[in-house]
Amino acid sequence: MGLLKETTAKINDLDHQVMKQAEERVNHLIKPVGSLGKIEKLLIQLAGITRNPFPEIHNKAVIVMAADHGVYKEGIASNPQEITAIQTKFFPQGATGVCAFAKQTNSKVVTVDIGIDGDVSTTPGVIHRKIKYGTDNMVNGPAMTREEAIRSIEVGIEVAMEQMNQGVNLFATGEMGIGNTTASSAITSVVLGLDPKETTWLGANYPEEKMAHKINVIRKAIQVNQPDPKDGIDILSKVGGLEIGGMAGIMIGCAANRCPVVMDGYISAASALIASLIEPKVKDYIIPSHLSVEIGAIKALEYLGLKPMLDLDLRLGEGSGAVLAFNLVEAAVMMNKEMFTFEEAGF
Ligand SMILES: Cc1cc2ncn([C@H]3O[C@H](COP(=O)(O)O)[C@@H](O)[C@H]3O)c2cc1C
């Protein structure tokens, strides 16, 4: 059995008994029942994931999966493709948006070349797991083979497990890949059964007056490839991306090892759609972070039944919003640990 099948088979339900125990305590803390809203729900989810009524966060990491997209050639992005490689070199230097928030939250940034169309192999701090030099152009046929798609998910599982072995027990999904909002819109359109007009927006400042072109490219890619809307690997291979597969793998690897994983914006949501088609229980292990400005993100989150905690008009990616939400995950842990119950307070 391959790593993906093996890992997926290990994914179980949340521990509802421990969740009840955690809920009981949360309801007895010295505050009106329910008054800490989503922070309370978060603590109960953490308890169910970790099987611990007093969940603890030891080490936090955001995994940034970097890759390029063959569909770039269709003119669907406003930035040069080389930015993927250039920007990837800045993650280990601590110089990108997500790095700033990672410093603020005392978390590690792990950068992975899973499919950059360029060479970053001499850059210290980048983990080399390149599957190929960018995907193929999805308007002409599949972005990658089914085997490559499975491999991309397995790279995510492997990287997550390596980090768990080093003591990380809270993850965030991040990415860098010029053109990846196009792949994300294609995935969201296929899974939700929507026309790309309903899922496509600015990405990294694509001009509004050219939006009809981006939408048409996505329509064409779906029409040419006819992905099976029920088969996550088929969708990933035909209209997805290597970094999107990598992030789906992080989610699957976390779920299999009962580890919480915080999801970032639109591209992460596309990964969650793929991961949850492969194994629906993965959703229970995902902590949504923020509501991306991208119109497709709102719909993907609704479809997944995940309610974001933050609404900050973010549209960067890299895992930036997920790392910001690390603060909220730690707040939930602290609420549970620090607050008295009515009994403890001697009421
Ligand atoms: C300098 C720079 C840094 C970024 N960091 C994240 N993205 C974000 O923008 C890209 C997706 O948008 P699109 O589909 O329009 O290309 C991804 O790399 C995403 O992570 C960036 C984009 C740029 C230009």
Ligand SMILES: O=C(O)c1cccnc1
């Ligand atoms: O929501 C995101 O993650 C996003 C949106 C635009 C560009 N890059 C990322």
